[in-house]
Amino acid sequence: MPLGQELAPHLPFLRRYARALTGNQKEGDTYVRATLEAIVAAPEDFPRDVDPRLGLYRTFQAIWQSASVDTGVDGGQDNSPTEAIAQARLARITPRSRQALLLTAMEGFTTEDTAYLIGVTPAEVDALVAEALAEIERQTQAEVLIIEDEPIIAMDLETIVRDLGHGVTGVAVTRDEAVAQAMARRPGLVLADIQLADDSSGIDAVKDILAQFDVPVIFITAFPERLLTGERPEPTFLITKPFQRSTVKAAISQALFFDGATVPA
Structure with a gap:
């Protein structure tokens, strides 16, 4: 082939x-x-x-x-604006510890395969992942809006979010409900399913929210290939259903990692 x-x-x-x-x-x-x-x-x-x-x-x-x-x-x-922008850009570079976490937790590679990919030993991969997890524990807490119409999945996500030390502003099951909740209590992160209860779209709900204010978003879908074509504007952060707890944890921490390292205008 x-x-x-x-x-x-x-x-x-x-x-x-x-x-x-x-x-x-x-x-x-x-x-x-x-x-x-x-x-x-x-x-x-x-x-x-x-x-x-x-x-x-x-x-x-x-x-x-x-x-x-x-x-x-x-x-x-140099304390000029150029220096500030440069340092902010450097802060946005994903360190090797987070690369190890993403490769194992999000992409599903084994420790041995991850070691091969980033050029370290398996023991070093374990240490890097532990370092990333420790960093997550120190990460600033956020208020999270969950947009999910399946009750069991919504409950699971809420448990994961709260166990990570974050709060939950609410759980919405439709586009209109999601937008209303976001306007009533501004979230610091949005977890959004693609297909919602009334056949509305989580993508449209997020577009409505982002038209009002900026917030990091993680989409959840059973069909990730449809949103990973590279042919149009698509999500930056994506979780595949069914998901593992570690995958959600890695995605949330990475989204907040970039949200906290914004490059000055």
Whole structure:
């Protein structure tokens, strides 16, 4: 089978990882395109001694790790706006500990595979994940709006959110209810299902909310491939149903990580 056909089924999920890693759809998808361009330019360099998905992520990691950050700072003690912007951009770079957490908790790689992907030992992966989890424990608490029409799933999400130390502003089951609750009590994070009780859309609910104020959003869907095409504006953070507790935890912490490292205008 041609290499392109082997890699195609894994591209949506690489986009999910790249977007979570960068906190931005456009930037994440750009890294994915750069990965594919590197593979096309030098197919003989693609690691063929491992599973195609593992080789794809390994190539992506090489692109990610080699990408330089242009801070525009000469190393001096510059307190200018340029320095502030540079430092904010540096703060938005996902550290290796969070890469390890995303690869294991969100992408489902084993400790051994993750070690291969980021170039460390399995023991170091365990230490990095523990470091990321410790950082999450220190993370600022947020008030979360849950938009989910399935009661059991909504209860599960609410339990996870509260166990992480966050509050819940409410649970909405329709678009109109979600918008009303957001306006009544502004959340610091939104968890939104795609398909809601009255056949309304969680995406439309979020669009209505974002028209009023900015807030990080995590979408939840049983069909992630439909929102990971890279062909149109799509979610930055996406959780696949059925989800694991660790996946939700990683997604929430990463969304709040970027929300707390906003680049000044």
